[in-house]
Amino acid sequence: MAHIELPEGLPGIRGPMAFRPETAKPLNELAEVLMRSENSLTRGERELIGTYVSYLNDCFFCQNAHGGLAQHYLQCDMKFIDGVKFNMIDADISAKLKALLSIAASVQEGGKQVTLTQISTAKNLGATDIEIHDTVLIAAAFCMFNRYVDGLGTWAPEDRQFYINRAKSRAEEGYANYDPRH
């Protein structure tokens, strides 16, 4: 049971967002710009960063909801997403994305953990300032979302297929104007 009285039956972040729509609005608008708007990082890559940070924070709801979205955008299977989570270095993704995921992992530990070497590695592999900025902000934002979801003890469906099945409609819905009660 959640730590506060939330509308019944809404998974994960949807409960707190329905509880307090005033704060849900800028949270969703932020997610829309950061995760979906025109960007040299694909939606799949950005969802993968969100998934990876949520995995490192051990947030079941976020890593599966966003893992499902990453899987949808990247047209891959759950095994591929799990491979990135468990062993990012050996995953079949670009060297640049690995460098960005490594920065995201440092941000998850603490902002000061990001090193000059990590930044120069990413830049040498072609990462732009905007891409580095967005990686850091995505990682930081998921450190917020994960804490919001777990800090209030929200409910999450245990069946991982639940998230895969919803991913296509979630991708079509986007973040900006979504109705938390769906």
Place this chain on the structure above:
Amino acid sequence: MAHIAVPEGVPGIRSLVLFRPDTGKHLYDLVQILLRDPSPLTTAERELISAHVSARNNCAFCRDSHAAAARELYGEQRELVDGVMNDVLDISISNKMKALLTIAGKVQQSGKSVSEENINEARKHGATDRDIHDTVLIAATFSMFNRYVDGLASFTPTDPKTYEEMGKRMSTIGYILPQPPKK
């Protein structure tokens, strides 16, 4: 020097939102609603929670600016901010506020570390669902801002006077998206 080409000489979060106003405007909207719009927690209490989480994350820019705002808003009771910043829970802080600061400290570590016991303690001293919700979201939000500010190595002023000025601005005009300096 910051890790990316943000405007020079502009401190902390302000340099980052000038670099990327598309995300910045929603961050400023969020913090304005969360820390300034009506809540059962006073603006001073909410700034104190923000400063407490930022201190635990060792983010000097956020810690010193929000502690300065909390001092302005607490007015004559401003010394209790120093007590909290030094981890001495001053006697003039209510038991409810102590319990909420404990919850915020747990959220700073991880969402999962908030226990039933922490929640029950807050409720025992009168905390409502809204108090608990706002405390958790403020702590979560500052776990983001602290990482954003330090993860990009933004400029952190060291002169205490700079933070006093910031505290005055934050406690009066609140959070309005900075505009690029006029050429």
